[in-house]
Amino acid sequence: MTPGRSPAPALAVVGATGAVGTVLLQILSTRADVWGDIRLIASPRSAGRRLTVRGEETEVLALTEDAFDGLGAGDVALFLTPAEVSARWAPVVVTRGVAVVDRSPAFREDPEVPLVVPEVNGYAARIRPRGIVAGPDCVTAAMIAAVGALHAEFGLAELAVSSYQAAGASGRAGTEALRRQLAVVAGAELGSQPGDVRRAVGEDTGPFAAPLALNVVPWSGELRADGWSSHELAIRAESRRILGLDALPVSVTCVQVPVLTGHSLTVRARFEAAVDAARAREVLESAPGVVLVDDPAAGEFPTPADAAGTDPAWVGRVRGSLDDPRALEFFVCADNLRTGAAVNGAQIAELIAREHA
Structure with a gap:
């Protein structure tokens, strides 16, 4: 979070227009609201679309470095993208101090990236040597x-x-x-x-x-x-x-x-x-x-x-x-789509958000 902003952390949803992203936006409207701004990001072909999150229409931004402007320490980016997209962009976002939660296979085998299911090992999300937390395969x-x-x-x-x-x-x-x-x-x-x-x-x-x-x-x-x-x-x-x-x-x-x-x-x-x-x-x-x-x-x-x-x-x-x-x-x-992906991502992101509560 940057000075002068709401104390509630921001959440950037990368891959907001995909199948899991669509479910996640529904879930965000039903869970305890720990977020300030929610920023929706997707591929350039989806940029400009307007999606409803928490009862409000939000414009989808193209996945570029500019899409993460204003985000910093205490904020979270949730990646619901293919592995190659996560591998390319998650390290870029981490350099801004933003914690990344990735639902793709890109980092699941990395020993410096905790693999977390909050019901089982939620504590592991607190130690993030690379600034990234991975979620498991949906099975x-x-x-x-x-x-x-x-x-x-x-x-x-x-x-x-x-x-x-x-x-x-x-x-x-x-x-x-x-x-x-x-x-x-x-x-x-x-x-x-x-x-x-x-x-x-x-x-x-x-x-x-x-x-x-x-x-x-x-x-x-x-x-x-x-x-x-x-x-x-x-x-x-x-x-x-x-x-x-x-x-x-x-x-x-x-x-x-x-x-x-x-x-x-x-x-x-x-x-x-x-x-x-x-x-x-x-x-x-x-x-x-x-x-x-x-x-x-x-x-x-x-x-x-x-x-x-x-x-x-x-x-x-x-x-x-x-x-x-x-x-x-x-x-x-x-x-x-829910238990296997969107809920897990939302839960991990919320764990990180509450570290700064």
């Missing part, structure tokens, strides 16, 4: 509040997860591709003969490795050693960093499913000693950022359709392992 964010609460109670020893990822995690390209594919296959007798969905969709798989309509695709990311994908390895590394367990055995399988919004995961967590499912439910019921929905006898368990448009992670199907008293199995869903 990691979907499960980590629940896993972190259980770790704090029982001591996590091993983690195995399978993700069921929504098309929306690939941005508008993902949702538009799924909608196109669904329109092609709607009403057709497809899915019973080998290759018929692929033939109907043709080459229009969008950002996915195979047709997603009437299908599941067990792949997300780029190929790495021994058949693992880059996305699977990223979730493994992020879980370790956030939980502070550098040697935690973690196994991940990423699967794309024909859902527009809302990631789901099956989780098998193994602990240092025997774990009781009833006690685990009590822990999850009181965990911040988690809603427990767990009564299968009444047909009550979470689905991505329930989680869409909400902020917490929804957890259910909590049960002890059939063959290991130290293991627990559960299912978790979360809105990938």
Whole structure:
């Protein structure tokens, strides 16, 4: 903050016109207002657009150095941009004394950039050697509040997860591709003969490795050693960093499913000693950022359709392992745009803002 300005810090939202930016502006109108000025910044092609934030229309500025004029120590810039944009511009903004919160993968592996989920390791945001705090991948964010609460109670020893990822995690390209594919296959007798969905969709798989309509695709990311994908390895590394367990055995399988919004995961967590499912439910019921929905006898368990448009992670199907008293199995869903991205960014930015309160 510069002399003569309101004591409330300013927030610059970079990438304000994207899918996550749109959700963030909605969220800012519902959370405790810790901000003075809110500055909206996007690519030059979006400059001049007027968006509503906190009930007021605000003009979008082009992403240039001039867009950050007047910002300084105590202010925060929240980047909701692709990795290459964050990598280029976040260090520029930091030179002005502005703290950066980045939601892209650009800095997640940097040991000098804390990787933060406030429900689990919010304290880590206070130490920022590079002036930057990163948020995790939206799949990691979907499960980590629940896993972190259980770790704090029982001591996590091993983690195995399978993700069921929504098309929306690939941005508008993902949702538009799924909608196109669904329109092609709607009403057709497809899915019973080998290759018929692929033939109907043709080459229009969008950002996915195979047709997603009437299908599941067990792949997300780029190929790495021994058949693992880059996305699977990223979730493994992020879980370790956030939980502070550098040697935690973690196994991940990423699967794309024909859902527009809302990631789901099956989780098998193994602990240092025997774990009781009833006690685990009590822990999850009181965990911040988690809603427990767990009564299968009444047909009550979470689905991505329930989680869409909400902020917490929804957890259910909590049960002890059939063959290991130290293991627990559960299912978790979360809105990938809200829980997985916008809420996490807003929470980290608010933590930083409150340092100067």
